[in-house]
Amino acid sequence: MTRLDRSSHGGGGHVKSSRPLNSLLAGHRVAQPPSAPGSRASVQDIDLIDILWRQDIDLGAGREVFDYSHRQKEQDVDKELRDGGEQANTWAGEGAEALARDLLVDGETGESFPAQFPANVASITEAVPSESEPPALQNSLLSPLLTGTESPFDLEQQWQDLMSIMEMQAMEVNTSASEILYNAPPGDPLSTNYSLAPNTPINQNVSLHQASLGGCSQDFSLFSPEVENLPVANSSTLLPLVPSNSTSLNSTFSSTNLAGLFFPPQLNGTANDTAGPELPDPLGGLLDEAMLDEISLMDLAIEEGFNPVQASQLEEEFDSDSGLSLDSSHSPSSLSSSEGSSSSSSSSSSSSSASSSASSSFSEEGAVGYSSDSETVDLEEAEGAVGYQPEYSKFCRMSYQDPSQLSCLPYLEHVGHNHTYNMAPSALDSADLPPPSTLKKGSKEKQADFLDKQMSRDEHRARAMKIPFTNDKIINLPVEEFNELLSKYQLSEAQLSLIRDIRRRGKNKMAAQNCRKRKLDTILNLERDVEDLQRDKARLLREKVEFLRSLRQMKQKVQSLYQEVFGRLRDENGRPYSPSQYALQYAGDGSVLLIPRTMADQQARRQERKPKDRRK
DNA sequence: GTTGGGTGTCATGTT
DNA sequence: AGAACATGACACCCA
Secondary structure, eight states: OOOOOGGGTOOOOOOOOOOTTTTTTGGGOOOOOOOOTTSSOOHHHHHHHHHHHHHHHHTTHHHHTTSHHHHTTHHHHHHHHHTTSTTGGGGTTTTHHHHHHHEEEOTTTOOEEETTOOTTTHHHHHHSOGGGSOOTTOBOOSOTTOTTOOOOOOTTOHHHHHHHHHHHHHHHHHHHHHHHHHHOOTTOHHHHHOOOOTTOOOOOOOOGGGSOOTTOHHHHHHHOHHHHTOOOOOOTTSOOOOOOSHHHHHHHOOTTTHHHHHOOSOOOSSSOTTOOSSOOOTTTTTTOHHHHHHHHHHHIIIIIOSOHHHHHHHHHHHOOOOSSOOOTTOOHHHHHHHHHHHHOOOOHHHHHHHHHHHHHOOOOOOOOOSOOOHHHHHSTTGGGOOSSOHHHHHHHHTTOOOGGGGGGHHHHGGGSOOOOTTOOGGGSOGGGSOOGGGOSSOHHHHHHHHHHHHSOHHHHHHHHTTOSSOHHHHHHSOHHHHHHHHHHSOOOHHHHHHHHHHHHHHHHHHHHHHHHHHHHHHHHHHHHHHHHHHHHHHHHHHHHHHHHHHHHHHHHHHHHHHHHHHHHOBOTTSOBOOTTTEEEEEOTTSOEEEEEHHHHHHHHHHHHHHHHHHHO
């Protein structure tokens, strides 16, 4: 049986803890509840939205995810999200080839348009009166089939950003819509009514208020107050469009099932043969519901701590690349206890148990703390006085999480060691170390033997050298008192040398203990920092997912509204317009115009050139 | 017998 | 300069 190092049991002692790593990552703790998507966005949230939108566009999310062949990559994307999304760029542009089969794809923006796009639409443009041409600053809104209609990505105009993202998706939607119109069954009223020649020269700048919008205003309010308050187009040259079937549409229109209305499951391959009744969602891969739930659950577990075990398990699942093992034993209580031990050097429970055992043991091993007050050193059982309390942190790491277990320290004392291994045989008093065969004697002898074993090497040496005072005094007395003590006795040179060695070793032993304690505390703090960073990471990831989810919903709404508006537009003959030849364009003044696609193309190219010119 | 954790000690550098 | 302190390295003990 051995003893616990009593140096750790005493109270008192100064703690000069210099832990430079404690505040290493303190700045990362951002205790901020996730803001509701789209509401009360703080500056940080806006920045995050910007980043996410950049990622969306840069990643080409509007392209590849349209195709079901790319849905197969969703799992990879989910995995990326679990990894923190740092590697999200890897899947950028992967899915363009599928669309490229049937579509002409803008290599940069991913915008696609049917390869069989009418080639002679230029004549339309020529026939269009110049005054009907939308202003140059018009933003190409929801003109999916336009080539080169990428909106300049201006972060200062976040709504335009949103529109541009939506455009990427609406591009696909409108392509689908065009196919609906072109390839609808014969019985379809739209197709039967449609007979507009592709190159019919018509001024088709249409004020939406001249068309029937039915009951969609509430949906408009969802995406743009500008659209909601569309001014009446002042262009007298615009042909009034005859609304048709608005009432019937009103009865069946629903913002939630518009996708099903406008996107039949089968499209003839030119657009997107995977666009089923559900809207193709470029974010589908990122927004897997299972992943969302997982993240939410994990975040709940981590942030709210409703179940530390589950939280830790989820955390381990979530972060497997961490070199540090964050075992579940690091509950907040254990951490705080550990932290408390580092800040407070007085542990009453340990000191009391130590003193009780020390009273029965003769050990005076010079494990003492920084305390230099004479009261401590005057106590014969002062061996328990220490500076740091390394055991407390150590217990945390040794799974002695329950502080109440510290009350069992008298038993734990025997964990320690008696490091007398390198003691010189001559220095040992042979009487102090009886052979093991003589151990089974009376209780007094057993106790004496036990106490002998508790003695450290220096204690044995001191006893052998007849040092007239305790090692505690030797070690803990201040220099002045120590020298004064030495002056009181007539000591030989050997004795003085031994006393100085004892003092040196005793202090160094305490220093080593403190050093190890600090090392443990540093590790614990680093682990806690890792946990904090993981918590922040999970929170940011959850916020990102929330934003993406909200963005997807807005995209769907805008797509539906676009299709609804465009589908209801009728020319003077009551026939629908071809999506391949006309597009709605969102003007800067809030009006929405129906223009030929060639015009939209030209404007888009103009706008595309402008930023480049500015760069020059 | 091996291994990992705990401990004491030494050497060295810093305060 | 000396004392105190900090720390890496090493050896040893023990489970």
